[in-house]
Amino acid sequence: MNGTLLLPRGFRFGGASCGLKRSGAPDLALVVANATASVAAAFTSNLVRAAPVVVSEDHLRRSRGRMRAIIVNSGNANCCTGAAGLAAARRMARAMADEVGCRPEEVFVCSTGVIGKPLKVEKIVAAVPALLPALGSGPEAFAALSRGILTTDTRSKTASASVRIAGRTVHIAGCTKGAGMIAPQFLPPHATMLAFLLTDAAISPPLLRRALAAVIGTTFDSITVDGDTSTNDTVALFASGASAARISSARSAGFRRFVRALERVCRSLALQIVADGEGARHVIGIDVRGASDARSAAAVARTIAHSPLVKTALAGADPNWGRILAAAGRAGVPFDPAKASITLAGVPVFRRGRPLPFDERTAHAGMGRHEYTMHVDLAAGRGRARMWTCELSEGYVRINADYRT
């Protein structure tokens, strides 16, 4: 899925350095749709909302989900920057609109980076006119887009899929960023994570919103690095229609196939975020079943995924199931510990309330793998949920104890 990217038609994209990052690393990324695209988006549920979140939500509403472009900067979150920050986000949109030849409300704006520093928006505005003609529609241009949005990430993250709808091939491609402050909760109730998804399906804004809502809960909302939900989290999905494959009903087979393909792309991107989690080497799936309902299962999975004692045990590849059970026990969800069971990386360690004899070295080796799953069965019902997280390592502490200074 991450070999050759299957890129949708109808878009041009790219990225560059405009001087926001002292390192000179890429810090600007642009997407332009050749014609008006359908747009669906999801924004952070944090009460503290960065200026670009406020502006993009407003633009999405005013344009009725029909937009032309995306402009993203990294290196500064433009958050807690007051009226000047809002003006800066609007100025980014206007600079882009001027070059594209559209209205400012047809531009989607995103920022990621440090909170509370004034955004030097003039650097962005100065770079846009030269970058726009340099945009492309091939893999190199998409790679430049995916690099321009990164902050503490160690690598860019892309995924794509194709699906046959109404006799035509629809492409979906996406890129994402995020390594810390990752616990997206888009669906009510609550990262900085940004994800940009492009497709050439022909689909209306309401149906596109429905497709995004159908997949976000089991993909971006099911990952966590550190439990800290960001002020800037944004997922934007643009559909150009350039495939001429029309999806006109949520009941059609085409819509269902589109949703499944979109989910594959979103899940790949979400797991790439976890794999690149700050200081992380492991992607651990947490599969909770046997809860009284799905919401209870999710509460247990989330509490386990956020427990510092579980996460440090994962860092040591230590099959310390007692910490997992103790975290489940404080999740506020009813179950009988005497009936619960836990399997770690394929090794049953606790069954129906009793510790099992197991080979420590086998379990330790299983937990040394890049990717593995822990299964927790609460034996209290049929509710089930799955989360993905990474360990809490000394590396995470090093990265975050001096991020800003």
Added chain:
Amino acid sequence: MNGTLLLPRGFRFGGASCGLKRSGAPDLALVVANATASVAAAFTSNLVRAAPVVVSEDHLRRSRGRMRAIIVNSGNANCCTGAAGLAAARRMARAMADEVGCRPEEVFVCSTGVIGKPLKVEKIVAAVPALLPALGSGPEAFAALSRGILTTDTRSKTASASVRIAGRTVHIAGCTKGAGMIAPQFLPPHATMLAFLLTDAAISPPLLRRALAAVIGTTFDSITVDGDTSTNDTVALFASGASAARISSARSAGFRRFVRALERVCRSLALQIVADGEGARHVIGIDVRGASDARSAAAVARTIAHSPLVKTALAGADPNWGRILAAAGRAGVPFDPAKASITLAGVPVFRRGRPLPFDERTAHAGMGRHEYTMHVDLAAGRGRARMWTCELSEGYVRINADYRT
């Protein structure tokens, strides 16, 4: 307060090594009241409850809060140990009762250490007869008690106070343990922390329960190291009556003075736990005011105290107020970020929604102190709460990534 301990009359205490810890460190602690004492206690709200928690709660009920002794082992939590674990906890009580000459239900039992390993109770049972005659009522004996309950703690923690009631001097002394898995929530809704409080006040079990309930919310329930609530948390308060200072009404001046003195002892012990938090060098008070009510203020303080990004910034003494505000914004509590203010170690950094220019070096130096406070004003009401926590350091990760293996 921690100079010379003011020890209550009517008790003997002590500690020893019985061989549970491979290191040979003390792992057994005993308290015996010379006559029947009034007892109040609080237990973990984790659904997963260690065998000694189950047994002590049962004994407290059956004895109607009138007990003679405490037996505590460290090095093994006797948790998730099934029927054998319950039998082991009861056997500890019986061994103690046999030597003291009381009924088993007059014995309070506690354990702390690793979860899920069978407790070698025969080592404890073998050690009790020799230790009992060696118990004392002076500072050295109390020091031995306080050492016998430790696990990953780097030092023992004691506090005491005296108060004049009805023309007589009442003493309160306590010891506690806990360095990780610390987020006690005794009051409904929810560490291993253990605390043993002894007093010579003459007070009935119901009034003693009321006194403990009056102080636990603002002391042990207001600290957190890592947000992980343990399966073994227990606070036990024994009153011998040996001072002959009788407290017979919750409306008396004597009761109020007793509660204030008890609160001082509990707060000192609670802050000593934070100061000895795994990998910690700082005790940070989190003072949240201006919330719509006290519960909302506590939710914000707790979310800030548990945020890995805030805690790693504290480790770096980094005045990164953006992370603090972002944590407050995901606490599920209504407020307007444009009106909020933050002061860090006495340095105002954010006022009514705007970043303030401040001297980074002054703030960094303030956050380098052993103890300091952050103030968060939500400007949304009169609700207020205070929590105490420590930073998340590389040391915490090291300690917990290979605690068991």
